[in-house]
Amino acid sequence: METIIFATKNKGKIREINAILADMEVNVVSMEDAGIHIDVVEDGTTFEENAMKKAVEIMEASGKITLADDSGLEIDYLDKAPGVYSARFLGEDTPYPEKFKVIFEKMEGVPEEKRTARFVSCIAAAFPDGRKLLSYDTVEGRIAQEAKGENGFGYDPIFYVPEKGKHMAELSAEEKNAISHRGKALRKMKDLLKKELH
Numbered sequence: 001m002e003t004i005i006f007a008t009k010n011k012g013k014i015r016e017i018n019a020i021l022a023d024m025e026v027n028v029v030s031m032e033d034a035g036i037h038i039d040v041v042e043d044g045t046t047f048e049e050n051a052m053k054k055a056v057e058i059m060e061a062s063g064k065i066t067l068a069d070d071s072g073l074e075i076d077y078l079d080k081a082p083g084v085y086s087a088r089f090l091g092e093d094t095p096y097p098e099k100f101k102v103i104f105e106k107m108e109g110v111p112e113e114k115r116t117a118r119f120v121s122c123i124a125a126a127f128p129d130g131r132k133l134l135s136y137d138t139v140e141g142r143i144a145q146e147a148k149g150e151n152g153f154g155y156d157p158i159f160y161v162p163e164k165g166k167h168m169a170e171l172s173a174e175e176k177n178a179i180s181h182r183g184k185a186l187r188k189m190k191d192l193l194k195k196e197l198h
C-alpha cells in the first residue's frame with residue numbers, strides 16, 4: 001500500500017484529516033510518524049503558495065507523496081485579516097483566548113450582518129515525479145459576540161455557523177468535517193488523488 005505523508009504539525013488538523021482520509025486505500029502518516037522534523041517557513045502570500053511549499057519541502061525530504069493544508073480565517077470587516085497570517089496573528093504562541101479578545105475589541109459594535117467571515121483551506125499534493133495537485137474550499141459564517149464550545153481547535157469557538165445555528169466548536173468532529181473548509185477541500189483532493197494513483 002502506498003504511504004502518503006501529511007505535512008502538518010497541528011494535532012487538530014491531524015485528527016480531522018485521519019477521519020476524512022480513513023476510507024482511502026493508502027497509508028496516511030503524519031510528519032512526526034515519518035520521523036521528519038522540518039519547520040517549513042510559511043512565507044507565501046497566498047494559502048496556495050504556502051500549502052504547496054509545505055508539500056514540496058516535505059516530499060523532497062521524504063521521497064514520498066506528500067499532502068499539506070494551509071488554512072485560515074478571513075474576517076470581511078478586517079479586510080480579510082488574519083487570513084494567511086491566522087496562525088501568527090498576535091504571535092504563534094499566543095493562546096487563542098487572547099486572540100479572540102483582540103478580535104472582539106476590533107469588532108466591537110459591528111452589527112451581525114457585517115460580521116461575515118469564512119474559513120479557507122487549501123490542500124496541496126506533491127509527488128516525487130513532479131506532479132502537483134491543489135484543492136480549495138471555504139465555509140461561510142460570522143464572528144460571534146462571544147466564544148463558545150470545546151471541540152475543534154484554533155478559531156472554532158468564535159466562528160458561528162448559520163446553517164447549524166451553532167459555533168464551530170460546538171459541533172462534533174463528524175459534523176464539522178461534513179461542512180468545514182478542510183472537509184470539503186480534502187474530499188476534493190481525495191478525488192483528484194484517486195485519479196492519479198490508478
Ligand SMILES: O=c1nc[nH]c2c1ncn2[C@H]1C[C@H](O)[C@@H](COP(=O)(O)OP(=O)(O)OP(=O)(O)O)O1
Pocket residue numbers: 007008009010013042069070071072073086087088119152153154155156180182
Ligand atoms: O478548522 C479550523 N478551525 C479553527 N481554526 C482554524 C481551522 N483551520 C485553520 N484554522 C486557523 C488555525 C491557525 O491559526 C491557522 C492555520 O494555520 P496553518 O499554518 O495552516 O496551520 P498550523 O500552523 O496550525 O499547522 P501546519 O502549518 O503545520 O499545518 O488557521
Ligand SMILES: [Mg+2]
Pocket residue numbers: 042087
Ligand atoms: Mg503553519
